[in-house]
Amino acid sequence: MQKIGVFVCWCGSNIxxxxxxxxxxxxxxxxxxxxxxxxxQYMCSEGGQSLIKETIKEQGLTGVVICSCxxxxxxxxxxxxxxxxxxxxxxxxxxxxxxxxxxxxKNKEEGTEKAIILAKAAVAKLNLNTPLIAGESRVVKxxxxxxxxxxxxxxxxxxxxxxxxxxxxxxxxTIGGKMTQIDxxxxxxxxxxxILTPKMVDAAQSEKINIYSYSEVEKVSGFVGNxxxxxxxxxxxxxxxxxxxxxxxxxxxxxxxxPNEFNMGLDNRTAIYIPFAQxxxxxxxxxxxxxxxxKTGKCGICQKTCSANAIDFDQKEELITKxxxxxxxxxxxxxxxxxxxxxxxxxxxxxxxxxxxxxxxxNAAGPTKGVLLRPSDQSHPKKIxxxxxxxxxxxxxxxxxxxxxxxxxxxxxxxxxxxxKYPDTDVTVxxxxxxxxxxxxxxxxxxxxxxxxVHYIKGxxxxxxxxxxxxxxxxxxxxxxxxxxxxxxxxxxxxxxxPDPTAKSLATMLTASIDTNNFFTEAHPKLRPVESPTAxxxxxxxxxxxxxxxxxxxxxxxxxxxxIGLLAKDKLLSNPxxxxxxxxxxxxxxxxxxxxxxxxxDYVDKEVNDHGKREVRHIAVVNEAVCQGCGACTxxxxxxxxDLKGFANRQIMAEVDAICK
Amino acid sequence: xxxxxxxxxETIERISGVNTRKCMKCGKCSATCPAFHEMDFHPHxxxxxxxxxxIEPLMKSKSIWNCLTCFxxxxxxxxxxxxxxxVEAIRQAVIxxxxxxxxxxxxxxxxxxxxxxxxAIVSAFRKYKK
Numbered sequence: 001m002q003k004i005g006v007f008v009c010w011c012g013s014n015i016x017x018x019x020x021x022x023x024x025x026x027x028x029x030x031x032x033x034x035x036x037x038x039x040x041q042y043m044c045s046e047g048g049q050s051l052i053k054e055t056i057k058e059q060g061l062t063g064v065v066i067c068s069c070x071x072x073x074x075x076x077x078x079x080x081x082x083x084x085x086x087x088x089x090x091x092x093x094x095x096x097x098x099x100x101x102x103x104x105x106k107n108k109e110e111g112t113e114k115a116i117i118l119a120k121a122a123v124a125k126l127n128l129n130t131p132l133i134a135g136e137s138r139v140v141k142x143x144x145x146x147x148x149x150x151x152x153x154x155x156x157x158x159x160x161x162x163x164x165x166x167x168x169x170x171x172x173x174t175i176g177g178k179m180t181q182i183d184x185x186x187x188x189x190x191x192x193x194x195i196l197t198p199k200m201v202d203a204a205q206s207e208k209i210n211i212y213s214y215s216e217v218e219k220v221s222g223f224v225g226n227x228x229x230x231x232x233x234x235x236x237x238x239x240x241x242x243x244x245x246x247x248x249x250x251x252x253x254x255x256x257x258x259p260n261e262f263n264m265g266l267d268n269r270t271a272i273y274i275p276f277a278q279x280x281x282x283x284x285x286x287x288x289x290x291x292x293x294x295k296t297g298k299c300g301i302c303q304k305t306c307s308a309n310a311i312d313f314d315q316k317e318e319l320i321t322k323x324x325x326x327x328x329x330x331x332x333x334x335x336x337x338x339x340x341x342x343x344x345x346x347x348x349x350x351x352x353x354x355x356x357x358x359x360x361x362x363n364a365a366g367p368t369k370g371v372l373l374r375p376s377d378q379s380h381p382k383k384i385x386x387x388x389x390x391x392x393x394x395x396x397x398x399x400x401x402x403x404x405x406x407x408x409x410x411x412x413x414x415x416x417x418x419x420x421k422y423p424d425t426d427v428t429v430x431x432x433x434x435x436x437x438x439x440x441x442x443x444x445x446x447x448x449x450x451x452x453x454v455h456y457i458k459g460x461x462x463x464x465x466x467x468x469x470x471x472x473x474x475x476x477x478x479x480x481x482x483x484x485x486x487x488x489x490x491x492x493x494x495x496x497x498x499p500d501p502t503a504k505s506l507a508t509m510l511t512a513s514i515d516t517n518n519f520f521t522e523a524h525p526k527l528r529p530v531e532s533p534t535a536x537x538x539x540x541x542x543x544x545x546x547x548x549x550x551x552x553x554x555x556x557x558x559x560x561x562x563x564i565g566l567l568a569k570d571k572l573l574s575n576p577x578x579x580x581x582x583x584x585x586x587x588x589x590x591x592x593x594x595x596x597x598x599x600x601x602d603y604v605d606k607e608v609n610d611h612g613k614r615e616v617r618h619i620a621v622v623n624e625a626v627c628q629g630c631g632a633c634t635x636x637x638x639x640x641x642x643d644l645k646g647f648a649n650r651q652i653m654a655e656v657d658a659i660c661k
Numbered sequence: 662x663x664x665x666x667x668x669x670x671e672t673i674e675r676i677s678g679v680n681t682r683k684c685m686k687c688g689k690c691s692a693t694c695p696a697f698h699e700m701d702f703h704p705h706x707x708x709x710x711x712x713x714x715x716i717e718p719l720m721k722s723k724s725i726w727n728c729l730t731c732f733x734x735x736x737x738x739x740x741x742x743x744x745x746x747x748v749e750a751i752r753q754a755v756i757x758x759x760x761x762x763x764x765x766x767x768x769x770x771x772x773x774x775x776x777x778x779x780x781a782i783v784s785a786f787r788k789y790k791k
Contacts, residue, residue: 343693343737393685394739432687462692462737476688478705483697 002033002127005061006119007052009043009068011098018102018111024067027116031123035059044074049081056085063091063129065122067115069098088131090576090646095122117659124658128651132576137625139225139572140325143563144169146217146506149177150196150549151541152330153203154556155563160208162564167210167322168203169217169231171502174279176200177332181262181356183363183370185549186413187444192549193365197278204280213281216502218319220327220509221599223626224536225572227324235315237286238272242310245282247274249302249311258290260367264357266375267367272302272311276365286311326563327510329520329532330540330556331503336391336496340398343463344387344493350375351471352464352491355410362417372422374490377469381489384418385473386411386429387461391496393432400496400517405546407494408435412448414492419452428455428486430475438548457484464491497546511597512537519545530559538562577646578627579634581620583608585641588618592633592642600626601633666717668754673711677750681712683740690734690744700724704734704744711747716754725752730781749784 008024010016021039029037036059040048043066052064064082068074071094079089097115105111143159145152148170156166168175182192203209212231219230238249253270260269262276271290274282292299293313303311335356338346346352351374353361364370374381388411392404408431415427434456436442448454459476462483466472471488499518507514512532513521520543523531530539540559541552566572581592583606593601600623607616620641622633634642634649643649674681690704697703702710702724710719719725725748734744773782 389687389739395683395741396739399739432685458688460687460689460692460739462689462694462733474692476692476705478686478688478691481703481706483691483694483703 002063002129003035003059003061004031004033004063004065004123004126005052005055005059006034006037006065006067006123007043007048007055008037008039008097008115008119009048009066010039010041011069011102012042015068015098015102015115018105018108019097019115020108020112021067021115023112024097024115024119028065028119028123031120033063033127034123036061043068044077049077052078052081053085056082056087061087063087063093063126065093065095065119065126067095067097067119067122070094070096070100088133090132091126091129093122093126093129095119120661121655121658124654125651128648128654129646132645134573134576135624136571137223137225137574139567139569140227140323141165141567142167142322142324143326143328143567144217144227144229144322144324145328145330145540147177147330147332147500147541147543148172148175148203148211148213149330149332149541150179150199151332151543151552151556151559152177152328153199154553155328155330155538155540155560156203156209157199157206158557158560159563159567160203160206162560162567163208164564164567165208165210167212167231167324169212169215171214171216172275173214173236173283173285174275174281175203175211175213176278176280178334178356179549180276180278181264181359181363183359183366184413184417186409187438187440189413189417193278200278200280211281212320214285217506217509222323223598223628225325225566225569226625227327227536228321229324229327230319230321233318233320235317236283237288237291237311237313237315238284239310239312239315240281240283242308243283243306244308244310245274245284246307247284248305248307249284250274252301252305254299254301255290255292258287263360263367264354266357266360283310286313326536326538326566328538328540328559328563329506329510329512329543330559331500331506331543333497333542333546334500336400336498338390338493338495341390341493344390344461344491345464345466345471346493349464349466349471349491351381351489352493354493354495355407355414356495358414358492359410362414372418379489380422381425383426383486383488384415384428384490384492385461385471385475385486385488386415386427386492386494388429388431388494389460390493400498402496402517402546403435404494404497405435406497406548409438409441409444409548411492411494412436412445412454415454416444416448416452419448419454426455427453428457428488430457430459430461432458432460438550461491464488497542499543503543510534510537519543530555530562536566574625575629576624577629577644578624579622579629579631579642579644580624581622581637582641582643583617583619584610585639586617586619587639587641588620589638590620591636591638592620595632595636597630597632598626598628600624600628664720664755665758666720668716668720670711670714670716673716673747673750673754676753677743677746679708679711679743679746679750681708681742681747684708684712684742685740687739689737689739690742693733693737695731695733696727696729699727704748707747707751708742708744711751716751719751720755724748725755728752730778730784732778732781746780749780752784 025037083089095118142165218232255271259265288294360366459478461475473486512534540556728748
């Protein structure tokens with residue numbers, strides 16, 4: 001017989017205002033096994049925890065029920081408390097009378113009644129609990145960073161700095177990500193390349209960092225501390241060990257008509273190419289869709305030109321499998337392509353561009369060498385209209401519901417830079433709200449208005465029309481309650497930030513969760529912002545939600561700190577609440593192995609003693625280190641052989657019985 | 662018969678099916694409206710004024726008769742507020758009181774155009790007297 005103590009928490013007024021806590025303590029006193037029950041203002045406080053420890057010793061308790069907040073909040077806290085007083089940590093049950101009771105009820109009578117039922121259910125379960133001992137697993141002292149943008153680079157550099165090995169997997173031919181395409185950064189207007197490329201070089205030169213560029217994650221298995229990841233290295237058709245990065249192949253390549261992705265398609269590149277001068281690694285790739293050798297078998301000029309003999313048309317895709325202790329997701333974003341917004345004429349008119357395209361048009365390394373020329377006729381635009389919130393903050397099927405966060409600031413930056421470089425240019429920004437929270441951000445925006453004379457008009461653009469090579473912009477001026485038509489030479493659309501399209505499939509591979517917008521979900525929105533709910537998987541940068549560069553770098557470093565904390569451990573305690581199979585009941589049907597998402601169930605031929613009858617049977621065995629305790633196998637097993645430790649079928653039924661009594 | 666203008670936000674929202682609180686005041690409806698300069702109250706004002714319960718001026722406005730029911734505002738509203746449906750609702754609130762339709766039902770078939778949205782036909786039916 002258990003000796004159970006029940007502790008009912010007030011949680012200040014969070015619980016006590018809707019639940020009569022004293023009545024809950026009183027009501028459970030007659031339950032089987034309960035020898036002590038009380039209430040206390042804050043169970044999780046030092047005083048509350050001392051009360052639990054003292055009572056365990058005084059009353060000789062064998063189990064403890066805490067009626068409080070969700071076990072996600074404080075189960076770990078209270079497990080440590082009871083363990084410190086000499087009780088097995090799995091002889092603790094939490095009755096959630098806050099999130100699932102007091103917070104959702106208004107009527108105190110109903111709240112109290114439900115809290116009593118929840119407390120009784122926990123007592124009924126605890127009567128059947130058995131002490132569980134957590135197993136141990138090793139930690140592979142290496143991290144994988146998926147995505148080599150500024151977020152991934154920062155995380156990798158910090159982990160390497162602490163002395164651990166890091167691999168970066170980047171699907172593009174070079175690391176650097178979106179920041180390589182940006183001209184200047186707000187609010188200081190320092191050049192993006194000047195602050196990013198040294199970090200790229202640091203990553204490349206670090207002995208601890210290994211970069212798999214032009215590669216993708218193919219398969220992930222394992223669990224925290226022990227991931228096994230298969231990386232697909234796409235063929236570059238250039239031998240990275242031999243290539244010197246001289247660029248002679250690119251000069252001679254006759255296929256020169258492929259839209260240049262790095263310049264957002266505003267100019268063309270060759271079939272063999274290095275995305276930009278500071279690329280890392282500085283090794284070209286061959287685009288087989290454009291290469292004449294791959295299309296017709298007739299060219300091969302690059303091969304003849306290359307003095308290092310680095311061109312290898314027979315290079316094959318390579319699969320590499322490595323072990324990692326931690327995985328960091330840093331897959332970043334893409335700007336929305338406004339092809340569905342017919343009213344802005346993006347599809348029809350070359351002079352309607354997105355902000356990232358505009359960024360390339362202003363960049364010294366861009367298609368116009370930093371001279372602002374409009375794409376249609378290469379003339380200097382004299383009137384530019386910026387439209388904010390394109391694809392953000394909407395509820396229609398064309399929009400994302402969230403604010404993309406960075407557009408207000410980069411638009412102010414663009415407007416300011418244009419006015420600074422070309423003071424004779426008239427610049428108008430149409431906005432719904434200007435959102436500039438951040439250090440020196442609002443000052444920056446005000447400077448654009450007050451010192452640089454950018455016209456900010458509250459209202460949206462309704463339509464853009466092309467008339468005689470010029471653009472007519474019809475828009476609202478809400479503060480004057482007017483509709484205006486402006487002539488413009490260029491229109492710049494501040495398009496929404498979208499998670500990278502690979503996010504969804506990657507989340508599935510990692511069993512990490514994503515939200516309805518395909519941003520990765522953090523373990524706790526406030527208190528665990530850089531961890532995913534899946535142990536050992538961490539989040540860095542925009543893959544988790546829209547962020548500017550300073551925030552991304554801060555989050556990248558925070559993420560690294562969490563990874564280092566994990567890698568510094570020699571062993572991890574595993575969750576003992578895992579499945580196990582009763583070998584006498586198992587009939588070897590494989591149903592459980594088919595539903596197991598973690599590959600934790602193996603089948604073995606084993607001699608069993610079934611009531612004196614010895615025979616070899618084909619039975620299920622659970623790998624406890626891999627099992628996550630999800631319970632899918634236990635509900636699938638047709639013969640009732642599978643059960644979950646700590647959540648056994650009879651424990652769950654005891655809870656249900658207590659609730660239905 | 663004098664016009665009863667004591668009509669509240671709830672009534673207009675119920676007739677139109679529009680939730681005016683979804684509006685984020687971006688003004689794209691008025692930016693896109695081809696009849697803007699013919700109107701004394703503009704599409705974004707319909708949304709704001711209905712939300713505030715300031716419905717009497719709208720019932721007496723020229724705008725309810727000048728709205729083309731072209732649905733550009735509905736098409737382009739990023740928050741699916743559908744201002745044209747509010748204009749239609751206020752028009753109905755006025756017409757229902759007038760006690761008669763301005764077009765005779767039997768006149769409709771010969772005027773039908775399969776390209777027209779259903780609501781445009783209905784609102785034309787309510788709007789014009791021949």
